[in-house]
Amino acid sequence: QLQLQESGPGLVKPSETLSLTCTVSGASITSSNYYWAWIRQSPGKGLEWIGSIFFTGSTIYNPSLQSRVTISVDTSKKEFSLQLTSATAADTAVYYCATQYYDFLTGLKWFDPWGQGTLVTVSS
Amino acid sequence: DIVMTQSPDSLAVSLGERATINCKSSHGILYTSNNKNCLAWYQQKPGLPPQLLIYWASIRESGVPDRFSGSGSGTDFTLTISSLQAEDVAVYYCQQCYSTPYTFGQGTKLEIK
Numbered sequence: 001q002l003q004l005q006e007s008g009p010g011l012v013k014p015s016e017t018l019s020l021t022c023t024v025s026g027a028s029i030t031s032s033n034y035y036w037a038w039i040r041q042s043p044g045k046g047l048e049w050i051g052s053i054f055f056t057g058s059t060i061y062n063p064s065l066q067s068r069v070t071i072s073v074d075t076s077k078k079e080f081s082l083q084l085t086s087a088t089a090a091d092t093a094v095y096y097c098a099t100q101y102y103d104f105l106t107g108l109k110w111f112d113p114w115g116q117g118t119l120v121t122v123s124s
Numbered sequence: 125d126i127v128m129t130q131s132p133d134s135l136a137v138s139l140g141e142r143a144t145i146n147c148k149s150s151h152g153i154l155y156t157s158n159n160k161n162c163l164a165w166y167q168q169k170p171g172l173p174p175q176l177l178i179y180w181a182s183i184r185e186s187g188v189p190d191r192f193s194g195s196g197s198g199t200d201f202t203l204t205i206s207s208l209q210a211e212d213v214a215v216y217y218c219q220q221c222y223s224t225p226y227t228f229g230q231g232t233k234l235e236i237k
Binding site for chain 2: 109
């Protein structure tokens with residue numbers, strides 16, 4: 001079945017770039033039924049959608065983070081990645097990758113399944 | 125942005141009793157094209173990621189017990205657990221998928237009384 005797994009550094013220094021990768025297994029990353037999403041969860045801000053990408057490279061970002069976020073996809077490796085620049089302590093969170101269901105007529109929908117999540121701490 | 129507000133923030137219910145969680149959106153989330161509300165409910169247990177329970181406000185995801193049900197339309201939605209089981213202790217979130225940015229409620233923590 002479809003599974004996702006996040007990987008990347010658990011500690012990032014302030015002002016540096018937070019980089020994570022999500023590996024997809026059990027389904028095709030080139031499926032037209034899904035977008036691939038990043039979501040984070042912190043005690044202060046709860047669950048926050050960061051952005052989503054289609055296998056073609058088409059992206060949609062949360063405007064609150066858009067100036068600092070890049071999501072990319074590598075279909076040959078069955079991976080998609082997150083880069084968040086100029087990290088601050090406010091970016092400390094558990095980061096999840098997830099599959100976002102795509103309906104051709106009405107657009108992006110809910111998230112299922114999610115990866116297990118990875119804690120990223122921004123600290124010197 | 126559409127703000128999702130859940131109530132209550134926490135809830136304690138006896139085993140076998142009904143649990144009701146509310147979710148209110150700051151903007152209507154009904155698609156007129158298909159007459160469906162773009163709302164999902166998730167369950168999150170400690171140390172685990174959220175898991176999809178319900179989508180289109182009332183459709184149970186495959187494998188979800190039928191004691192879970194979703195209802196509502198427009199701006200007001202409800203997740204009901206008809207007979208609380210011990211394994212239902214978790215935090216529950218609603219999420220709107222009507223417009224970007226996709227937003228979640230703050231969560232409702234469900235415990236056993």
